[in-house]
Amino acid sequence: MTDASPALLLLLSLGLCCPGAQGQRITVTAKFYNSKSTHPQSGKSLELECTNSQDSGVSWIRQDKAGTLHFIVYISALSKPTFEGNQMTSSRYGVSKSGRSYRLTVTSFKAQDEGIYFCTVNYNQVLYFSSGLPAFFPVTTTAAPVTSVSPTTQGSRVTKRDVCLQSHEAETSKEKEMNFFCEVFVWVPLTGACLLVLLVLVITIMLCRKTRRRRCRCKRPANGKPKMNPKVPSQQI
Known part of the structure; x- marks a missing residue:
């Protein structure tokens, strides 16, 4: 099948080149003939329906x-019907008409038939297009492989409760480790600060005692006169 047939070029030229008459407009609708089918199936027929307001x-x-x-x-x-190359019949498609319904049947849908289908109407030198009708195979998703779990014996059976207990014990041990490190970081600086304050306090007390002793030595007797040495004779004037 060529990409651009003479009939298609004729339709496009009529719709795009000719000015058309200002007047009545028509509606063109394309849909699946079977409303329950939303995707084509490989090797099976697909029937599309086109209706327009003008016959x-x-x-x-x-x-x-x-x-x-x-x-x-x-x-x-x-x-x-007129198929490509002015043929009256086609081995891939079938057509029928009932009233204003024009049906197209893809006899055996294949990958090369996927695409967006339009029906067009050339009325009063104006080319009308329907909305696009996508016809693609459904997207298949690959499921992740399921790994089989070997059966466990009664003695080694792990229940949900055991898993919860193990996780709880693991969390408790982690919390204990964190609390231990927190206590170390808090109490070590605090202990050092207390020792430093105690050392300063001891030094201050010792200095105060030395100062008091010096003051006591420098104090005078109660009569206010300095004590004379009896061995030294007084000087005569």
Whole structure:
């Protein structure tokens, strides 16, 4: 399938180049025909439905993951399909019309059919696009491997209570270690400060005692006269 078919170029040229007439507008809606299906399944058929407010022909276009547009089919108001290359039939797609409902069926959905599907209507020289209808395989998530736990004997069975007790004991031992270090950091400086204050106090007491002894030696007798040495004779005037 080529990326740009003549029919697709014709539709785009009509929608983008022609000015169009100012007047009535129409609505175009694309959806899954089966409302319960939100994702296609590999190898199974997927049916899409396009409705418009005017009973005019519609075209189905697919935009792939790279953003390239692919023309699929044009369905006229008389239920006449025209596939790529002006073919009347297709081995990959099926079409049908009921009233204003134009259906497109992907007979066997594959990875190359993934993309965003649009239906377009060319009415009064104006090209109308429906909202994009994403059709992708569901994303599968890989579950993490489950590791098997070997059965334990009755003697070595570990219960939830044992685990809680062990964790509690571990937390208690850690708390004791932290409390011990806290006590060391608090009491060692405090003990040193107390010893320093005690040393200063002892030195102060000793200095006070020495000062008092010196003062006592320098005190005079009670009569206020200094004591004379009897061995030294008094000088005559």
